[in-house]
Amino acid sequence: MEYKDTLLMPKTDFPMRGNLPNREPEMQKKWEDMNIYQKSLERTKGRPFFILHDGPPYANGDLHMGHALNKVLKDMIVRSRSMMGFHAPYVPGWDTHGLPIEQALTNKGVNRKEMSLAEFRKLCEEYAYQQIDNQRSQFKRIGVRGDWENPYVTLKPAYEARQIEVFGKMANKGYIYKGLKPVYWSPSSESSLAEAEIEYADKKSPSIYVAFKVVDGKGVLAEGTNVLIWTTTPWTIPANLGISAHADFNYVEVSVNGSLYVVAQDLLDEVAKEVEWTDYEVVREIKGVQFEHILTKHPLYDRTSLMMLGEHVTIDSGTGFVHTAPGHGEDDFLIGKKYGLDVLCPVDEKGVMTDEAPGFEGQFYDKANKSITEALDEAGALVHLSFITHSYPHDWRTKKPVIYRATAQWFVSIEAFRDQILKAIGETSFTPAWGETRLFNMLRDRGDWNISRQRVWGVPIPVFYAENGDPIITKETISHIAEMFREHGSNVWFERTAAELLPPGFTHPSSPNGIFVKETDIMDVWFDSGSSHQGVLEEREDLQYPADLYLEGSDQYRGWFNSSLTTSVAINGIAPYKGILSHGFTLDGNGRKMSKSLGNVIVPAKVMNQMGADILRLWVASVDYTADVRVSDDNFKQVSEVYRKIRNTLKFLHGNLADFNEKEHRVAFEDMREMDQYMVMKLQKMIETARKGYETYEFSSIYHALNGYCANDLSSFYLDVAKDVVYIEAADHPHRRAMQTVMFDSLMAILKLATPIIPHTTDEMWGYLGFVEEESVQLTDFPESEENPAFADLEAKWTNFMDVRDDVLKALEEARAAKTIGKSLEAKVTVYGSEEVNSLLSSVDENVAQLFIVSQYEFGGALEQAPEQALTLNKVAVVVEKASGEKCERCWTISEEIGKNESHPALCPRCASVVEKQYA
Numbered sequence: 053m054e055y056k057d058t059l060l061m062p063k064t065d066f067p068m069r070g071n072l073p074n075r076e077p078e079m080q081k082k083w084e085d086m087n088i089y090q091k092s093l094e095r096t097k098g099r100p101f102f103i104l105h106d107g108p109p110y111a112n113g114d115l116h117m118g119h120a121l122n123k124v125l126k127d128m129i130v131r132s133r134s135m136m137g138f139h140a141p142y143v144p145g146w147d148t149h150g151l152p153i154e155q156a157l158t159n160k161g162v163n164r165k166e167m168s169l170a171e172f173r174k175l176c177e178e179y180a181y182q183q184i185d186n187q188r189s190q191f192k193r194i195g196v197r198g199d200w201e202n203p204y205v206t207l208k209p210a211y212e213a214r215q216i217e218v219f220g221k222m223a224n225k226g227y228i229y230k231g232l233k234p235v236y237w238s239p240s241s242e243s244s245l246a247e248a249e250i251e252y253a254d255k256k257s258p259s260i261y262v263a264f265k266v267v268d269g270k271g272v273l274a275e276g277t278n279v280l281i282w283t284t285t286p287w288t289i290p291a292n293l294g295i296s297a298h299a300d301f302n303y304v305e306v307s308v309n310g311s312l313y314v315v316a317q318d319l320l321d322e323v324a325k326e327v328e329w330t331d332y333e334v335v336r337e338i339k340g341v342q343f344e345h346i347l348t349k350h351p352l353y354d355r356t357s358l359m360m361l362g363e364h365v366t367i368d369s370g371t372g373f374v375h376t377a378p379g380h381g382e383d384d385f386l387i388g389k390k391y392g393l394d395v396l397c398p399v400d401e402k403g404v405m406t407d408e409a410p411g412f413e414g415q416f417y418d419k420a421n422k423s424i425t426e427a428l429d430e431a432g433a434l435v436h437l438s439f440i441t442h443s444y445p446h447d448w449r450t451k452k453p454v455i456y457r458a459t460a461q462w463f464v465s466i467e468a469f470r471d472q473i474l475k476a477i478g479e480t481s482f483t484p485a486w487g488e489t490r491l492f493n494m495l496r497d498r499g500d501w502n503i504s505r506q507r508v509w510g511v512p513i514p515v516f517y518a519e520n521g522d523p524i525i526t527k528e529t530i531s532h533i534a535e536m537f538r539e540h541g542s543n544v545w546f547e548r549t550a551a552e553l554l555p556p557g558f559t560h561p562s563s564p565n566g567i568f569v570k571e572t573d574i575m576d577v578w579f580d581s582g583s584s585h586q587g588v589l590e591e592r593e594d595l596q597y598p599a600d601l602y603l604e605g606s607d608q609y610r611g612w613f614n615s616s617l618t619t620s621v622a623i624n625g626i627a628p629y630k631g632i633l634s635h636g637f638t639l640d641g642n643g644r645k646m647s648k649s650l651g652n653v654i655v656p657a658k659v660m661n662q663m664g665a666d667i668l669r670l671w672v673a674s675v676d677y678t679a680d681v682r683v684s685d686d687n688f689k690q691v692s693e694v695y696r697k698i699r700n701t702l703k704f705l706h707g708n709l710a711d712f713n714e715k716e717h718r719v720a721f722e723d724m725r726e727m728d729q730y731m732v733m734k735l736q737k738m739i740e741t742a743r744k745g746y747e748t749y750e751f752s753s754i755y756h757a758l759n760g761y762c763a764n765d766l767s768s769f770y771l772d773v774a775k776d777v778v779y780i781e782a783a784d785h786p787h788r789r790a791m792q793t794v795m796f797d798s799l800m801a802i803l804k805l806a807t808p809i810i811p812h813t814t815d816e817m818w819g820y821l822g823f824v825e826e827e828s829v830q831l832t833d834f835p836e837s838e839e840n841p842a843f844a845d846l847e848a849k850w851t852n853f854m855d856v857r858d859d860v861l862k863a864l865e866e867a868r869a870a871k872t873i874g875k876s877l878e879a880k881v882t883v884y885g886s887e888e889v890n891s892l893l894s895s896v897d898e899n900v901a902q903l904f905i906v907s908q909y910e911f912g913g914a915l916e917q918a919p920e921q922a923l924t925l926n927k928v929a930v931v932v933e934k935a936s937g938e939k940c941e942r943c944w945t946i947s948e949e950i951g952k953n954e955s956h957p958a959l960c961p962r963c964a965s966v967v968e969k970q971y972a
Contacts, residue, residue, distance in 0.1 A: 053971065055963070058942065060711070060783060060788075063707055063710035064706045068699070070664060070695070070696075070699055075664075076195070076665050077193070079815060088831075096138065096139040097139060102138035104129055105143075105589060105602055105628075107581070107602060108147035108584065110147045110148075110152060111146045111181075111183040111187065115191070115655070117638040117654060120194060124673075125603060125672060125749075126603055127195070127197060128672070128808040130142040131807065131830070135834045136743070136746065136833070137833065143588060144200065144204075145206070145588065146180070146205050146206065147577060147581050148206050149206060153180055154176065172508060176509040184203070188200055190656070195665045208541075209541040211591070212537045213534040213538035214587035215586070216511070216530060217530065217534050219530070222619070226465075227464055227469065228464055229462070230462050230463070232458055234458040235457065235461055236250055238447040239454075240450040242401045247499075249449070250445045250447070250448060255442065256441045257285070257441075258425060258437060259437070259439060260435075261327050261434075262283070262433050262435065263278035263434075264357055265278055265433075266348050272342045273305075278311060278314070279348050280313050282371050283375045287421050287424060290353070290408070290424065291379050291396045291409070293376065294378075294391065295348060295357055295358070296364070296374040296376050297360070297362075297372065298340045298365040301372055302316070302318070302337055303339070303343075304334050305338060306333065307334075307335050308331070314338070316367050316372020318372070319367055326438075344359065344360065345359065346358075347359070352411070352431060360388075360391045378396065380399075399457055412424060461573075462502070462513055469621060469622055473495050474496060476627040477491055478492075479626075480627050483633040483634070483748075484634070487606075494614060504573040511542050511574060515570075515571040516529065516550055520563075523571075528555055532553075532555040550568040551566075551568060576615075581616070585620050586619075601632070602632050603634070604634060605637065606634045634678070636680035636681055638681050639681065640684065641683065664812070667688055670694065670809055673809045695810070695813075698762050700767075701762040701767055705771075705796075705802075706799060706817065708792065709792060709799065712789070714823060719786065721840065731798075732840075733847060734765045736837045736840075738757050739805065742757050746808070751809070774791050776902050776943065783970070801835045804833070804835060811829075811830060849896070855927055858926075859926055859930060862923075863923045863925065864881070864932055872932060877944050877946065878907070878946060880910075880936065881901075882912040884930070885914070889927060907935040936948055937949070943963050
């Protein structure tokens with residue numbers, strides 16, 4: 053008889069190697085064929101909704117690691133909620149309008165001026181759908197489950213119709229107006245920008261000090277006195293109409309080489325050093341309030357500049373006087389409006405100086421800095437010139453500097469309903485918690501929202517103008533345009549005349565001749581995506597408004613979170629979400645932003661092609677996503693080791709359940725040995741931790757719980773000990789069936805709890821389980837953690853035992869290194885310790901040697917009785933020596949009983965008994 057054939061060795065076809073890059077596409081094809089998304093929804097129909105509303109990525113380019121982080125987080129949440137008692141549909145979406153697509157077509161050689169606007173827009177639409185198809189295939193390759201065949205797309209007619217309705221409701225409440233105000237303007241995009249479209253980068257600028265001579269001092273300043281201003285934008289000097297001072301500041305009149313200058317007292321030393329005044333004398337002090345209405349001469353033109361008082365003036369830098377050009381700055385505009393100044397803006401949409409800046413017309417504003425500075429010098433007004441590098445606003449798409457430029461734009465009046473917005477923020481939950489403060493402060497301090505853009509690829513602002521120029525926005529016109537967009541799409545706005553777009557028979561008192569003109573501006577793309585709570589959540593019957601969760605990168609506090617909240621509160625008085633979750637950015641291993649120029653880009657496709665999507669997903673679960681996340685090849689190697697441990701654990705568990713029928717062979721908790729009961733307790737703790745992690749979006753705690761249970765509780769302890777039971781004992785031995793019960797519960801719990809994270813792997817294993825009814829693990833629910841009064845005592849007792857066991861294992865490792873023993877089964881260990889240790893080891897189980905995975909064990913006595921060769925460790929002293937006797941050919945333990953069984957002299961008594969009973 054071959055004794056090895058009598059062992060109950062693991063049986064499983066589940067492969068040890070994942071081979072994920074090849075197997076995952078096969079698994080995804082299977083999911084698609086079985087329509088797993090619809091089946092998951094059918095299973096949970098009637099349960100409470102959980103709606104995670106997808107923030108739309110922009111339809112342009114391949115996916116980067118930020119996309120992967122974002123979509124995997126969403127997928128883990130949606131999948132977990134579906135397995136936690138909720139009905140959790142997921143509708144992915146895309147943002148499709150705006151400059152990047154226009155620019156992409158231009159880069160491909162499309163000449164927009166050679167075609168009609170409608171034709172160009174059609175090309176934009178086709179390009180957007182190409183990008184959607186590309187990105188969709190990549191998202192599906194990551195394993196993201198959702199309604200991919202019916203996503204929401206911001207260019208679809210039904211969506212655009214809802215957006216028009218949102219605009220109309222806001223206009224009807226008086227929240228939308230047209231006004232001439234300075235806004236961020238991008239000469240490189242030839243369009244206005246919202247604050248959310250601004251990023252800051254260093255820029256080198258001229259730093260000039262300019263003297264404005266007093267022509268009417270109002271009895272306060274003598275004619276010819278120089279009011280000194282400082283600016284880094286010489287190009288705005290032609291637009292200067294005033295100078296602002298602060299009423300409460302103290303100023304000084306200074307004599308320098310026979311000329312008088314006025315600056316803030318607190319800045320005098322700094323100014324003198326900067327402009328190189330080596331010999332100056334303070335003549336007198338003047339309170340800022342006295343400067344109001346003084347007139348100075350513009351240094352370049354035959355006009356005056358009015359002195360005004362404003363709270364925006366600071367003494368952080370400069371001179372204490374602010375050069376004021378109402379057409380080129382928000383504070384300038386507001387104080388100019390207060391004092392009745394005109395709004396002069398001598399710069400066109402391309403950033404070129406107009407004829408309102410005589411002498412500089414035709415020059416690009418940045419190039420004009422030099423000629424204007426030279427003109428100031430010739431006029432004797434330039435006191436000092438130097439250059440500084442400072443943080444300056446840039447267009448986040450073109451990466452080029454922006455300017456403030458006054459133009460007629462459409463605005464949303466945030467002030468009109470700011471209190472409602474702030475109240476809605478207070479009613480929203482935030483992960484991480486600091487998100488509430490961030491969003492609150494942004495909306496508390498936010499100015500009116502400029503929603504008009506001077507582009508063509510977007511949703512038109514649905515406004516008509518009467519013959520006298522009055523804008524027309526009525527319920528009737530909005531409703532009609534919304535219906536037309538729903539039927540034809542927004543291209544109809546560009547294909548038809550104003551008369552054809554207006555409701556039949558429409559008249560207006562301001563157009564007695566029936567002549568109307570349509571608005572040419574389009575809406576800010578943030579208004580597009582910010583309307584998705586209506587265009588998606590309200591539009592689709594399978595969703596619900598407000599959503600339970602919005603999840604995006606932390607940059608969306610100024611973007612989608614912000615615009616969505618604004619539009620939702622404006623029309624319905626509530627936030628569009630019950631909760632916000634934000635994640636950080638992905639950086640390289642050194643904490644740098646990824647860029648092609650640095651050569652430090654890691655793309656999801658590469659990770660999936662080399663390692664698999666489940667490795668990418670497991671990495672997402674492992675990181676603290678609320679902060680910026682570093683990405684490196686080493687990260688993925690570490691995660692792949694954890695994956696390997698989980699996969700091997702699944703394989704081992706499954707292999708040892710080949711002859712286990714859960715209904716017939718399950719052993720009740722009270723009939724198990726304490727070791728098994730301890731593992732039941734550890735399993736329940738793992739389930740509890742994982743479920744809580746899913747509930748609170750703390751995925752790293754799930755990652756560590758699963759890894760710890762597989763690597764430490766199972767592999768390093770229980771499954772190692774189990775080999776001496778499940779392989780060796782008779783098939784129906786109660787100890788073996790008890791261990792199989794624990795293994796069965798562990799396998800099922802790990803598979804279900806890991807499914808939102810590594811669905812390809814868990815579903816692959818599910819296919820090897822002959823005892824399950826559901827065709828996919830995705831169509832099951834998480835296990836519930838169970839409590840047992842015995843758990844507390846078990847944990848205390850067995851935690852102490854595991855500490856002693858760690859000491860014994862360390863002693864065995866040292867003995868192996870010293871070549872005292874080879875395998876641990878060759879060893880006999882003698883343990884010396886306190887009476888408590890003796891009591892502990894006597895009570896944990898009937899076979900302590902089995903728990904230590906040695907052949908022989910004995911308790912030698914108190915610590916002080918330990919011989920000199922004993923290794924003293926944390927809790928005990930241990931002597932390791934060769935076990936006495938012969939090796940059993942079946943279980944490999946060393947026993948002095950070998951040879952005493954006549955039928956099986958090569959076996960120990962236990963193995964001889966099993967063989968005689970099972971193989972008689």
